[in-house]
Amino acid sequence: MTSVHDSKPEVSIVVPVYNEFDNLPDLVARIDEAMRQQPLSYELIAVDDGSTDGSAKRLKELAEQHPWVRAVCLVRNYGQSSALQAGFDRVRGRYVVTLDADLQNEPGDIPLLLERLENDPDVDMVSGWRKNRQDKALSRRLPSVLANRLISSSTNVKLHDYGCALKAYRREIIDRIRLYGELHRFIPSLARDAGARIAEVPVRHHARTRGVSKYGIDRTFRVILDLIFIVFFMRFRQRPLHAFGGLGLWLATPGILILLWLLGEKIMGESIGGRPLLMAGVMLVLMGMQFIAAGLIGELLTRIYYESGSGLQYYAKEYGAVETAPEPQAS
Numbered sequence: 001m002t003s004v005h006d007s008k009p010e011v012s013i014v015v016p017v018y019n020e021f022d023n024l025p026d027l028v029a030r031i032d033e034a035m036r037q038q039p040l041s042y043e044l045i046a047v048d049d050g051s052t053d054g055s056a057k058r059l060k061e062l063a064e065q066h067p068w069v070r071a072v073c074l075v076r077n078y079g080q081s082s083a084l085q086a087g088f089d090r091v092r093g094r095y096v097v098t099l100d101a102d103l104q105n106e107p108g109d110i111p112l113l114l115e116r117l118e119n120d121p122d123v124d125m126v127s128g129w130r131k132n133r134q135d136k137a138l139s140r141r142l143p144s145v146l147a148n149r150l151i152s153s154s155t156n157v158k159l160h161d162y163g164c165a166l167k168a169y170r171r172e173i174i175d176r177i178r179l180y181g182e183l184h185r186f187i188p189s190l191a192r193d194a195g196a197r198i199a200e201v202p203v204r205h206h207a208r209t210r211g212v213s214k215y216g217i218d219r220t221f222r223v224i225l226d227l228i229f230i231v232f233f234m235r236f237r238q239r240p241l242h243a244f245g246g247l248g249l250w251l252a253t254p255g256i257l258i259l260l261w262l263l264g265e266k267i268m269g270e271s272i273g274g275r276p277l278l279m280a281g282v283m284l285v286l287m288g289m290q291f292i293a294a295g296l297i298g299e300l301l302t303r304i305y306y307e308s309g310s311g312l313q314y315y316a317k318e319y320g321a322v323e324t325a326p327e328p329q330a331s
């Protein structure tokens with residue numbers, strides 16, 4: 001049954017997996033069932049992100065049973081972004097679909113997204129919109145409403161729901177972006193930046209029935225920092241000096257004038273005793289700003305490092321029926 005056609009599927013479905021043992025058989029069955037309803041050939045690239053519950057072994061077994069399933073096993077937990085990237089590095093289809101392993105996304109919606117890409121040449125990426133999100137209100141939905149607003153107003157992507165894992169892309173968009181850290185949360189901004197025209201399609205969403213969420217309120221602060229960075233990145237990447245340089249000049253100029261004035265007074269023999277608390281306050285604010293600025297410059301360097309291709313992102317082993325080795329990625 002192996003033909004050239006089979007060995008290079010038209011759709012590559014990428015799923016990051018971290019401790020989802022109980023979800024895996026159903027995940028594979030439900031994706032298969034959904035994809036049989038549509039005309040394109042497909043493969044599943046399931047990326048085990050260093051699970052400790054036997055998910056990797058189960059994925060290998062599934063890959064042995066189903067020729068359309070490939071298991072990529074990362075040697076430790078790198079996080080959802082790197083897991084997705086490990087999948088993206090191996091896609092062969094002209095369309096790429098992502099969804100979560102926990103069946104919170106509805107595999108039955110995949111054909112809907114693909115249909116849009118097939119029929120609408122003006123769209124490069126279709127993003128799921130969880131109109132009926134089934135997650136905790138305070139710890140999950142509220143931060144994400146705020147994040148959606150903030151990203152909408154600070155980047156040129158206007159979406160209702162950035163965080164939905166169920167998305168479909170034309171392959172070239174995937175080839176143009178690189179994920180690491182927590183960047184998977186900002187894929188629409190990165191894709192838009194890579195020239196993608198993005199459409200949003202309402203999709204179903206279910207509560208998790210098996211396993212536990214890997215994210216809690218503790219991640220909110222990290223996400224806020226990522227948000228600061230992504231906004232900074234989108235606006236100032238080509239001129240990082242502009243981000244803080246102007247502010248720095250506005251602060252430094254009066255500072256220099258004050259010092260000159262104090263120097264003058266000193267020379268005239270006057271006492272220049274000051275108000276230590278005020279000074280401390282000013283210093284703390286300035287130091288805080290400098291730390292943030294240094295952090296952002298650091299992020300910028302990290303990003304250049306990863307995207308130049310020299311940054312190590314993950315170690316992986318691959319299992320499953322791969323008739324042809326994945327082609328080298330054009331960069």
Ligand code: UDP
Pocket residue numbers: 015016017018019020049077078079080083099100101102104212213214215
């Ligand atoms: N995941 C992962 N690595 C991690 C954390 C999560 O690959 O370090 C996967 C997880 O198995 C799931 C998806 O990312 O397929 C989303 O995670 P989860 O369902 O826990 O997030 P939530 O739906 O609660 O936002």
Ligand code: MG
Pocket residue numbers: 100102104208213
């Ligand atoms: Mg989930």
